[in-house]
Amino acid sequence: MFLDKISACKLDLNSKLPELNKKVVLDIGFGDGESFCKDVLENGDIIFIGIEPYIKGFSRVVEFYEKHNVPNLYVFNGCVKEFLKSTKIKxxxxxxxxPDPWPKNKHYKRQLINKDFLELLHISQTPNGMLQIVTDCTKYQLKILNILSQQLNYSFIDKFPLKFNESSFAKKAKKNGNPIKVFNLQS
Ligand SMILES: C[S@@+](CC[C@H](N)C(=O)[O-])C[C@H]1O[C@@H](n2cnc3c(N)ncnc32)[C@H](O)[C@@H]1O
Known part of the structure; x- marks a missing residue:
């Protein structure tokens, strides 16, 4: 099982920082890892750090790393907040x-994106760092817009320089006819 396997791509909260001599992208919640792995292969000039608490997806990406020996991939199995609070990487x-939509009102607090989380992201970015949020949940889109309108750390930009492959959630959203909203932002 790749979850327990010792692998150079795995980061834990005490890991020595990898040598980051290229631009670095943090992918929060890469899910089943399918589209994430394609992105990693297609962008060898960028270092990907993927965070995922879901064990199956995490193990699949470690397996991908071991089989393809991709030097630009690191992964952390756990919560992104825990990771960001302990890392010095920008x-x-x-x-x-x-992000998981948690659309029911009683689950609203479980949604990852809120004012405090955006602040944590901001302090974890390089100057002029960029943030991209994509969701097909209309309620979440409105909440994000509302939070963004009340902060000064990020401004909207037209384009995000990093392209991405269509994930299984993107496919599902399209199939269901849900409106996909992409927020491209810069510090
Ligand atoms: C709806 S899935 C989307 C997966 C993928 N990004 C995609 O586009 O297909 C949301 C993912 O976020 C992950 N997630 C939930 N809470 C998280 C957290 N606190 N830190 C990191 N990832 C989280 C979940 O395990 C899940 O795989």
Whole structure:
């Protein structure tokens, strides 16, 4: 099982920092890892640090690393807040694609994106670092817009320089006819 395997791509909270001599992207919640692995392969000039608490997806990405020996990939199995509070890495790009929507009012507090989380992201970015948030949940889109309108750390930009492959959640959103909203932001 790749979850328990010792692998150079795995980061833990005490890991020595990898040598980061290229631009670094933080991918928050890469899910099943399928589109994430394609992005890693197609962007060898960028270092990807992926965070995922879901064990199956995490193990799949470690397996991908071991089989393809991709030097630009690191992963952390756990919560992104825990990771960011302990790391000294500053990220050129951060992306959050299809964060769990938790659409019911009683689960609202479980949503990852809120004012405090955006502040944590901001202090974890390089000057002029960029953030991309994608969601097909209309309620979440409105909440994000509302939070963004009340902060000064990020401004909207037209384009995000990093392209990405379509994930299983993106496919599902399209199939269901849900409106996908992409927020491209810069510090
Ligand atoms: C709806 S899935 C989207 C997966 C992928 N980004 C995609 O576009 O297909 C949301 C992912 O966020 C992960 N997640 C939830 N809470 C998280 C947290 N606190 N830190 C990091 N990832 C988290 C979940 O485990 C899940 O895999």
């Amino acid at each position: 990220f050129d790009f951060i992306r959050i694609h299809f």
